[in-house]
Amino acid sequence: MEKENLSVPSSRKDANRNVHKIMEAAKVVFKEKGTEAKIEEIAEKAGVGVGTIYRRFVNKERLVWAVGMEIIEEIRDKQRIDVDLSVPADQKIRLILDEFLLLHHKYGQLHEMLITLSQDTPFGEEIRHILSDVLQVTIREGQEQGIFRNEDPEILEAFVLHIVNASLIKRLRSQMDVEDIPKTIADFVLKGLS
Amino acid sequence: MEKENLSVPSSRKDANRNVHKIMEAAKVVFKEKGTEAKIEEIAEKAGVGVGTIYRRFVNKERLVWAVGMEIIEEIRDKQRIDVDLSVPADQKIRLILDEFLLLHHKYGQLHEMLITLSQDTPFGEEIRHILSDVLQVTIREGQEQGIFRNEDPEILEAFVLHIVNASLIKRLRSQMDVEDIPKTIADFVLKGLS
Amino acid sequence: MEKENLSVPSSRKDANRNVHKIMEAAKVVFKEKGTEAKIEEIAEKAGVGVGTIYRRFVNKERLVWAVGMEIIEEIRDKQRIDVDLSVPADQKIRLILDEFLLLHHKYGQLHEMLITLSQDTPFGEEIRHILSDVLQVTIREGQEQGIFRNEDPEILEAFVLHIVNASLIKRLRSQMDVEDIPKTIADFVLKGLS
Amino acid sequence: MEKENLSVPSSRKDANRNVHKIMEAAKVVFKEKGTEAKIEEIAEKAGVGVGTIYRRFVNKERLVWAVGMEIIEEIRDKQRIDVDLSVPADQKIRLILDEFLLLHHKYGQLHEMLITLSQDTPFGEEIRHILSDVLQVTIREGQEQGIFRNEDPEILEAFVLHIVNASLIKRLRSQMDVEDIPKTIADFVLKGLS
DNA sequence: CATGAATGAGTTTTCATTCAT
DNA sequence: AATGAATGAAAACTCATTCAT
Numbered sequence: 079m080e081k082e083n084l085s086v087p088s089s090r091k092d093a094n095r096n097v098h099k100i101m102e103a104a105k106v107v108f109k110e111k112g113t114e115a116k117i118e119e120i121a122e123k124a125g126v127g128v129g130t131i132y133r134r135f136v137n138k139e140r141l142v143w144a145v146g147m148e149i150i151e152e153i154r155d156k157q158r159i160d161v162d163l164s165v166p167a168d169q170k171i172r173l174i175l176d177e178f179l180l181l182h183h184k185y186g187q188l189h190e191m192l193i194t195l196s197q198d199t200p201f202g203e204e205i206r207h208i209l210s211d212v213l214q215v216t217i218r219e220g221q222e223q224g225i226f227r228n229e230d231p232e233i234l235e236a237f238v239l240h241i242v243n244a245s246l247i248k249r250l251r252s253q254m255d256v257e258d259i260p261k262t263i264a265d266f267v268l269k270g271l272s
Numbered sequence: 273m274e275k276e277n278l279s280v281p282s283s284r285k286d287a288n289r290n291v292h293k294i295m296e297a298a299k300v301v302f303k304e305k306g307t308e309a310k311i312e313e314i315a316e317k318a319g320v321g322v323g324t325i326y327r328r329f330v331n332k333e334r335l336v337w338a339v340g341m342e343i344i345e346e347i348r349d350k351q352r353i354d355v356d357l358s359v360p361a362d363q364k365i366r367l368i369l370d371e372f373l374l375l376h377h378k379y380g381q382l383h384e385m386l387i388t389l390s391q392d393t394p395f396g397e398e399i400r401h402i403l404s405d406v407l408q409v410t411i412r413e414g415q416e417q418g419i420f421r422n423e424d425p426e427i428l429e430a431f432v433l434h435i436v437n438a439s440l441i442k443r444l445r446s447q448m449d450v451e452d453i454p455k456t457i458a459d460f461v462l463k464g465l466s
Numbered sequence: 467m468e469k470e471n472l473s474v475p476s477s478r479k480d481a482n483r484n485v486h487k488i489m490e491a492a493k494v495v496f497k498e499k500g501t502e503a504k505i506e507e508i509a510e511k512a513g514v515g516v517g518t519i520y521r522r523f524v525n526k527e528r529l530v531w532a533v534g535m536e537i538i539e540e541i542r543d544k545q546r547i548d549v550d551l552s553v554p555a556d557q558k559i560r561l562i563l564d565e566f567l568l569l570h571h572k573y574g575q576l577h578e579m580l581i582t583l584s585q586d587t588p589f590g591e592e593i594r595h596i597l598s599d600v601l602q603v604t605i606r607e608g609q610e611q612g613i614f615r616n617e618d619p620e621i622l623e624a625f626v627l628h629i630v631n632a633s634l635i636k637r638l639r640s641q642m643d644v645e646d647i648p649k650t651i652a653d654f655v656l657k658g659l660s
Numbered sequence: 661m662e663k664e665n666l667s668v669p670s671s672r673k674d675a676n677r678n679v680h681k682i683m684e685a686a687k688v689v690f691k692e693k694g695t696e697a698k699i700e701e702i703a704e705k706a707g708v709g710v711g712t713i714y715r716r717f718v719n720k721e722r723l724v725w726a727v728g729m730e731i732i733e734e735i736r737d738k739q740r741i742d743v744d745l746s747v748p749a750d751q752k753i754r755l756i757l758d759e760f761l762l763l764h765h766k767y768g769q770l771h772e773m774l775i776t777l778s779q780d781t782p783f784g785e786e787i788r789h790i791l792s793d794v795l796q797v798t799i800r801e802g803q804e805q806g807i808f809r810n811e812d813p814e815i816l817e818a819f820v821l822h823i824v825n826a827s828l829i830k831r832l833r834s835q836m837d838v839e840d841i842p843k844t845i846a847d848f849v850l851k852g853l854s
Numbered sequence: 855c856a857t858g859a860a861t862g863a864g865t866t867t868t869c870a871t872t873c874a875t
Numbered sequence: 876a877a878t879g880a881a882t883g884a885a886a887a888c889t890c891a892t893t894c895a896t
Contacts, residue, residue, distance in 0.1 A: 096880080114308075117866065127882040132867065134880095193439045232447055237460050240440035241431075245387040249430045266431050270464040290856090311891065312858090321857035323894085332891065484859080502696070504886065515861040520888060522859095581827045594831075620835055625848050628828035629819075633775040637818045654819050658852040678877085699870065700879090709878035711873085720870065860894080867887070875878085 084144035085134045097134050099124045104145045109185050113142055113194075146195040149188060150208050153181055157212040167220030171238065171271070172264040174213065178242040179260050213238055217271070226271045234271055241267060279328050279338055291328050293318045298339045303379050307336055307388070340389040343379055344402050347371065351406040361414030365432065365465070366458040368407065372436040373454050407432055411465070420465045428465055435461055472532035473522045485522050487512045492533045497573050501530055501582075534583040537576060538596050541569055545600035555608030559626065559659070560652045562601065566630040567648050601626055605659070614659045626655055667716045667726055679716050681706045686727045691767050695724055695776070728777040731767055732790050735759065739794040749802030753820065753853070754846040756795065760824040761842050795820055799853070808853045820849055 085097050103124035107115045117138055121128045135141040160173040196205040213235040220226035226234065242263065250259050279291050297318035301309045311332055315322040329335040354367040390399040407429040414420035420428065436457065444453050473485050491512035495503040505526055509516045523529040548561040584593040601623040608614035614622065630651065638647050667679050685706035689697045699720055703710040717723040742755040778787040795817040802808035808816065824845065832841050 116864085128866085129868080129883065130881050133882095138866070196439075230447070233444065233456060236440060236443045236447065237435075240437060240443060241435055243434060243437050243439070245437070246430060246434035248387075249434060250427065253424070253426055253430065262427060266464040269466065270460040272463065310889090315858085322859095322892085323857050324855085326892065327855075505888085506886080516887085517862065517889080518860050521861095526887070584827075618835070621832065621844060624828060624831045624835065625823075628825060628831060629823055631822060631825050631827070633825070634818060634822035636775075637822060638815065641812070641814055641818065650815060654852040657854065658848040660851065698868090703879085710871085710880095711878055712876080714871065715876070857896085858894105859896095861890105861892085863889105863891100865887100865889075868883105868885085870882100870884100872880105872882075873878105874880085 084140050084147060086136070096124070096126055096130055100126060100131055100134060100141070101145055101148060104141055105149070105185065105188070108142070108145060108191060109188055113191055117141075142191065143195065143199055143201060146188070146192055146199075146205070147201060149181070149185055149192065150205050153177070154208045154212070156181075161212045161216055166225060167216050167223055168225050168268050168271075170216045171220070171268060172260070174216065175238070175242060175264050175267060176260050179247070179263070182242060182244065182247050209239055210235055220271065237270060238267055279334075290318075290320055290324055293320060294325055294328060294335070295339055295342060298335055299343070299379060299382070302336070302339060302385060303382055307385055311335075336385065337389065337393055337395060340382070340386055340393075340399070341395060343375065343382060343386065344399050347375055348402045348406070350375075355406045355410055360419060361410050361417055362419050362462050362465075364410045365414070365462060366454070368410065369432070369436060369458050369461060370454050373441070373457070376436060376438065376441050403433055404429055414465065431464060432461055472528050472535060474524070484512070484514055484518055488514060488519055488522060488529070489533055489536060492529055493537070493573065493576070496530070496533060496579060497576055501579055505529075530579065531583065531587055531589060534576070534580055534587075534593070535589060537569070537573055537580065538593050541565065542596045542600065544569075549600045549604055554613060555604050555611055556613050556656050556659075558604045559608070559656060560648070562604065563626070563630060563652050563655060564648050567635065567651070570630060570632065570635050597627055598623055608659065622659055625658060629655060667722075678706075678708055678712055681708060682713055682716060682723070683727055683730060686723055687731070687767060687770070690724070690727060690773060691770055695773055699723075724773065725777065725781055725783060728770070728774055728781075728787070729783060731763065731770060731774065732787050735763055736790045736794070738763075743794045743798055748807060749798050749805055750807050750850050750853075752798045753802070753850060754842070756798065757820070757824060757846050757849060758842050761829065761845070764824060764826065764829050791821055792817055802853065816853055819852060823849055 100120065104115075104120050107120050107123055111119075117128055117131055120141075121131055124131075131141065135144060156177040157174055160170055160177065163170065163173070165173075192205065196202045196209075199205075210232070214231050217226060217231040217234050217238070221228055221231065246263075247259065250262065254262065294314065298314045301314050301317055305313075311322055311325060314335075315325055318325075325335065329338060350371040351368055354364055354371065357364065357367070359367075386399065386403075390396045390403070393399075404426070408425050411420060411425040411428050411432070415422055415425065440457075441453065444456065448456065488508065492503075492508045495508050495511055499507075505516055505519055508529075509519055512519075519529065523532060544565040545562055548558055548565065551558065551561070553561075580593065584590045584597075587593075598620070602619050605614060605619040605622050605626070609616055609619065634651075635647065638650065642650065682702065686702045689702045689705055693701075699710055699713060702723075703713055706713075713723065717726065738759040739756055742752055742759065745752065745755070747755075774787065778784045778791070781787075792814070796813050799808055799813040799816050799820070803810055803813065828845075829841065832844065836844065
């Protein structure tokens, strides 16, 4: 499932530059207002005409999908770097949670979007796979190292993945320094895993 | 903040019966489609005309609020029963999590709705208070009993409250028997608290 | 295939009155501008909002179909009266052609619309049937009376049906008094049939 | 009225080759979809960019005109050959109708386009003249030979010209062998003329 | 009061035409 | 000159809210 299925492909540099500008604008606008944001607003933010968006994305739904997929891939790429380090599994979980938090800071509203996407679209299965992959490997690693308990890794992974959600973060932000949030969440999660 | 502030009061029995029918229909429809559901669909499901909804609720926003408040109160009432039992704090947490799960099963999508409500409406403060109150008391109890660690109870409460979210539950449902979900979540949470 | 499949049914009098107003306005506007006429213009002419049109007709295409079908039925009803008279078949053909011409005068541009409809829509078969039915009966009658030649009635009927077309009429109108057109066409057709 | 007035002239051979490619593609696409066909589709079929079409044709309307004129001229050229033969007028009418049918087979939808053109454009007069000229000469010839009745030749010509229309042909095609259509139409027309 | 038809502002979507590459 | 990406005005369509019946 490549991006080409979501945006209409083009060999021209200027076209692809615009696809990028549109996606970046869409991320910003979706972050603020969720999926209900107007296409016109995205076009304005991207500095292109509405027609340009419709030239590259068949309709609004596909734009939403494309943005979602790109964020998912961003998450995956960051996680892959973490998982290749030679540190104990619990350290890796801390790093992965840090990445999640950074992305949440960056994409806010989009968390719900990703959840919706992973349930309602043809890409759902793939999104779920991407999000789960690295975490499960790390959890198995921790189990082999005797750091994590021997529960089904898929289930433990579900907790790690879903505990970092927009509402928890919003809540914690009102109660503690933002810098302390990653450690607090990681402490809770690692106790849950142990 | 009473329901009468959200729905327009009426002395006629059949009018109040309509408010009830509308609220129940709205719960079902919001559960499936979230707040974006159309008023007309709710009216249809309730077996009333759209005009009747607008006679009872100033606008769509107020209907959303009213539905949200009612669920919040349902949650509060159940939790109050749990907290008054004379069992150890960890048992109470298990019971409270069970209630959460039942509500999630019942209201699905509405979790996000409540979160949104607790952030964006005049009732936010009250909603947050209702949701937090019982949990915090129980956590403090557990800390006094030496069962839970001495982290700020407000923060621990945040984890308990927000770990039960629609996406985690949907995910777990695909991986285990529904009956096992409450125990699995409670195990994870209680480890996190300890 | 009933009209209910084309317009959304309603039991209310005011609703049906509007369906009628919309159809009449659409006939007038389509007559002038063809199918490319704007929905907004039809709404204006009908004295209703655009939303009202979309409440009754799922989309523009369906409105076009509905208007087409209504005209077809109008044609059929007129023809049925003619065919029941006790006059020779050639007289009936003259009467039927007169009706055609009146309808053409009334609906102008819509002729092309009907042709397109009879080819491209799910109603095509039905439209063709309605238009052909009465003519074929009359032609057979004429053949039994020895007035028309013994060519396949379906083929003769095709000539009668399709000779009355917008372009011929427009052309003749520039060359003769409008009152003389029916007789001129009928003379030509009846010679063709004999 | 020469083609140069419709397409922008160019000294380069490849440019003129493009005009030709565009016209041929436009004929095909207009034949299928009528004048509502999109410029982009014509460009694609022609294997050129849309910009190239706009370099050669001021706007879509002019492209439509150009295509129409070319077909008209094709008709005229064929008819001229027929009219110069030394056969009776009714034979000539048969030959002319044959040509019409071939053109219809070739250009389908374009018939309506030509009719529209002959009514709405600055070329209307010319188009009507080209289409009428040869037919009228032939009809007068037939009247002198005593084969056709003494109706106004312009009116008889109107019948011959307009009886060959897309809808009649489509209809007949579903009822008889394609090879038999010319004779059937000619028989009907010649009876009408006699 | 209840109803659901009507409304029209607000959005999405299309496509002839322009223009940077 | 050719290209096809970009444009944006214009058209289609939606849906919260009003109001006649």
